[in-house]
Amino acid sequence: MPLICLGSPKGGVGKTMLTANLAFAMQRLGLPVSVIDFDVQNALRLHFGMPLDDPRGYVAQAGQYADWQQFAINTPTGIRLLPYGQADEAQRLQFETRLAEDPMFLAEALQGLLSIPQMVVLADTPPGPSPALNALNRLADIRIAVLLADAASTALIPTIERGSFFSPQDAKSLLPVTYIVNQVDRRRRLNLDSTEFLQSRLGASLLGLVHRDEALAEALAMQVSIFTFDSTSASASAYDIDRIAQQLGQLIETIKRPSFDQRPG
Template identity: 65%
Template sequence: MPLICIASPKGGVGKTTLTAGLAFALQRLGLPVTVIDFDVQNALRLHFAIALGDPRGYVAHAEQPDWQSLVLQTPSGVGVLPYGTVSEAQRLRFEACLTETPALLEKALRGLLSTPQMVVLADTPPGPSPALNALNAIADIRIAVLLADAASASLLPQIEQGLFYSSKGARSPLPVIHIINQVDRRRRLSADATEFMRTRLRGSLLGLVHRDETLAEALASQQSIFSFDAGSAAAHELDAIARRLGRLLGSLKPRTSEMRRQG
C-alpha cells in the first residue's frame, strides 16, 4: 500500500515529531501504520516509547531482502523500523547501497507495502541525501515540511523547480505537497511568512500545524499527542491533515498488482 516520504530542505523544522504525529493520526482513522527512520540520529523511535538504549534497527541488517521481520511492534500499535545503533562504516555502506542499488529499497519494503491498507511513513534526514533520492523514486506521496519563517519561504523555488524532490524518475503521479509547521501567529514574521506561503502554495498546501508545547510534553511522557491531550490544537490539526491524506490515499492506484509484475 502507500509509501509516504516526509522530508525538508533544512533541519530544525520538527519533521520527526510531525511524522510521529501523522502516524498516530492515520492509525486513528483505522489504518495500519509503519514508520521508518532514515536519519542516523535515530530519534523517531523515541516517540513510540522505544528505550533510549535499545540498539535495534534495520540499517545493520539492510542486506536482508525483506525488512518486514525487522519491524518493532510498539505499545501504540504503530510498527517502527528504527535506524538503529550503527558504526560509521555501516552508515556509509548503507548510503552507498541506496545510491548504487536503486532497487534495494523497493525490494526491502515489498512485504510491508503488500500488506492490505498498510501506510508506510518514511522520515528522512534534512536536506538532500541518498535516502531521499531512493525514496523519491518509489514514494506514492511526497511531503515537504517547512517552517513559518523567511528561510523556509526562500527554499520554495528549489522545491517547485524539482531541485529538492527530483522531478526525474519520480514514481508519484502527484505533485509535492507541503505542511507548514510551528506556525506562531503572535509573531509578525511567522504570520507574514505563513500567509506568503499559503498564497504561493495554494492547492499543494496540505495543512498548518501551530506551535504547541503539548507536542513536546507528549514526547516527554512517552505518549501520543492524542493520548496525552486529544483536545489540543496540535491534535486537531494533525487529525485534519491525516484526513486530507486519507482522501489522497484513496485516490492512489494499489501497489500489489504492480509489485507482482516486478517480482
C-alpha cells in the same frame, strides 16, 4: 499500499515529530501503519516508547536481508516501527552506498511491508538531500516537504518547485509535492506574514498548518502521541494533525482508484 515520504531541505523543522504524530493520526482513521526512520539521529523511536539504550534497528544489517519486515518492532501503540538503530560509520556508509547505487535495493526491502493490505508506510528522512531521500522519491506515492513559517523556509520554495529536492524525473508519483507548514504562531508578526505568504504561494499543494504547541514537546517527553497526551483533542496541534491526516486519507483514496496511473517504479 501507500508509501509517504516526509523530507525537508533544512533541519530543525519538526519533521520527525510530525511523522510520528501523523502515524498516530492515520491509525485513528482505522488504517494499519508502519514508520521507518532513515535518519542517523535515530530519534523517531522515542515517540513510540523505545528505551534510550535500545540498540535495535535495521541499518546495520540491511544489506544482508532482502526483506526488512523482520526488523519491524511491534510497539505498544499498535504501530510497527523500523528504527534506524545503532550503526557504526562503515555500516552507515555501506547502507547509503547501496541506496545510492542500487535502484532495486529499497524497492525489494520494502516490498513485504507495502504488500500488506491497507498498510500505510511513513518514512522520516534526514534533513537536506540524501541517498535515502532520492531512493524514497523513486518509490513514494506521496511526497511531503515540511517547512517552518519563517523567512528561511520561504526562500526554499523555488528550490523545491524547480525539482532540486524531490527530483521530478525520478519520481514514481504523478502527484505533485505537497507541503506542511509547522510551528505556526500567529502572535508573531513575521511568522504570521510568512504563513500568509506560504498559504498564498502553495495553494492546493498545502496539506495544512500545524500551530506551535507545547503539548507536542510534552507528549514526546512522556513518549506518547499528542492524542494520548491530550485525549480531549483540545490542543491546536492535535486538531491540525488530525485534519492533515484526513487530507492524506483522501489522497490515498485517489491513488487507489483504477483510473489513477502511477509511473513505473
